[in-house]
Amino acid sequence: MISPAEDGVERIEARFQGNGFSPHRHDTYAIGLTMNGVQTFSYRGEQRASLPGQVIVIHPDEVHDGGAGTEEGLRYRMLYVAPEQISDVLSGVGRPGLPFVPSPVISDNRFRTELAEALTDIDRELGTLKRDCLIADLADCLWGHSDHQGPSGTALSWPDLKRCAEFLKENCTDSVRMEQLEGLAQMDRFTLSRQFRAVFGTSPHRYLVMRRLGRAKAELGAGAPLVEAAVASGFADQSHMTRHFKRAFGMTPGQWRHLSAASATQ
Template structure:
């Protein structure tokens, strides 16, 4: 890969490696660089990264977004829904919100990949059927040449924003790809008719009041439904529970505070956590590493440019 770009990147089907004009073999470049994470400029609703690891990168964790990735070099191994999975260069990884998984390099050569994290509501809206929930892809390692080209396009340059127009097109293509590989009847069989307006109002309230203690009584009043129906519909719409959604928004604030140079104790307070240890427990459960380790990898991420 040339610099931090995927321009010129090609898929070679017969030997199942991703190659670029600058790199004859990305597996070789994997072993030459240090571990780290590089972040693209922030954009509403999505987060893009490039990561490189040797050994076990992440302990078991879960997040409230779709995680869609493309393996660039090495072998990516992870546990997901009770099975050990492997992704080779050029293969796509699709992880559903709130599904526990870990991750690491399957060989001594190390691992290099790019990943985009997408809010579930963007997928629901892009599917054009907000009343029927999220598409679920039961097999997390996918081979699909059109899907792959869409990801290569959105991963092309991590130094620049995707831009609103291009992002809208990508989300539309992504929704089609997810539906194409999904098992919708399995995940769509929910007794409640989804009240999109009500659950969206609750989501926005949780987002705006992430630092506060929000009660079920407050959400019941906003949604005009009982807490159990709300919990079911919220998960159907956004892939996670109202409580976990609020915790994730707190962790979003923590990550931004750490990037801005705040110490971990201060970042915990910024996120609305009781203390640093409280924040650390949630952070590790969500991202598979401690906030201190995440902070170090972010600083080392400059080596990936």
């Protein structure tokens, strides 16, 4: 089941047996709860396991997979939140950059309660008030479990970085050059790349690719053929889109469309 996307927040429920997802990475925080069964996954070179009631935190751009650890199978719910929303909350209270949580499996009653409320009735929209409160609470929980190591050196240039992100969103189907971003940010490409990752959790190029994938998902959801969705989203061809899609979501565009269509009929 996939919930309606709401301004930087997406929620899903998944059930499966055996291996669920191949190794992939996305540019959001993935924060979830194991509902039934044992969830196993590889993360930062180690095999991990989550039991019912434990919170899972996957940092943006970290490769991971997923599967059921027992024969009874697995049911879990996951929330994906854009890292810039977390950065925005924390910067307002003097905590710049993204919090990195060293342990991807956490036992924390408050964290679990906040997350469980957001993951209830995922077929319904959160609404702006609940969503904004949720992001603030999640940012606080992430900071509480993080290593508290913010970016070093020059302070982050928020307006310039946001301008670059908006430019990438608006021009995601075009060929964007680093020189264009350097001009917008008024900083060299190396400083820009470091500061961009501190706020958005990934590189400018990968941020652009993920915006293209978001466009592709919208095209596929509207019924566009795979080849047309690829071209409309800025990819060279269908195979180009499929490679990036599987790396980001752990499934092919066709598999995603099937899952999305099944959710819409429930």
